[in-house]
Amino acid sequence: MSDIEIRRATEADLPAIVAMLADDPLGATRESPDDLPPYRAAYEAIAADPQQHLVVAVREGRTVGTLQLTVIPGLSRRGASRSLIEGVRVHADERGGGLGTQLIEWAITESRVLGCALVQLTSDATRVDAHRFYERLGFEASHLGFKRVL
Template sequence: MLPPVRQRCLPIGPAHCATLSGMSDVIFREAVRADLPAVIALLADDVLGRTRDFTEVDARYEKAFADIDADPRNQLIVADADGELLGCMQLTYIPGLGRHGAERQLIEAVRVRSDLRGQGLGRQMITWAVDQAKQRGCALVQLTTDKTRHDAHRFYLDLGFLPTHEGMKLPL
């Protein structure tokens, strides 16, 4: 039996706690509806995000959040320091027939607040996500990153991710 996915508070543990800019320990937890404006701001706080995301909550974001929150295979995770959101990511657990019926974890929408980038929070977030995948018994973790995000490519390579596939998208 797989460990439960639905937990509201997901502390990263003493070995992974972060103190950034004098803030107390950072915890990773599932987002709640009240976090939505801050998450949207994080998504838009990015060169590509500015062209794809708005800074105000509208019905589309409300529906997407409700759908993610209701789906036990999806988690919208936030990095929280004393109620201040420093980062976010979405984790999706995908069942499959490949690899002998193995489940995989997909990491998407990874963002760290722009003034905190390069201080180790992103590394802690991904390390924590990979640990969650291991605890669930996932066979692999996968992610995609835009081809123009060269810093992100270096970051993920440094964390042990390999560029094994060529991803494609079809805008609708």
């Protein structure tokens, strides 16, 4: 995996990122790779916020993975900051080769560097394989999550 570079995403990475977000049964129902303007607006907000870390994994000039790491300051846990990992995706051609592990390990290391006391993530209840993957990396299923579409 030494030929993988993990770096901050640029606007030029958006088509590849959105394509990866759409490349699964859940993403296919909620993402629109042919309509990039909403993603560009979101990217601008992410890029302007120092608590947001949108990264891509690149192999030989090709974007093959992504995740977003958000640092959340808080009062609980004696004023500890926590990080939230979201939008973890690996290109279909790269799955099963350790890239997902490398991305998560990057996020954990970066969370420590940023002074976070806890790193957390959520995963859709239907993503059973992803749950096993996260548990293998030391994450524990500790909470029941709720969402409300607005």
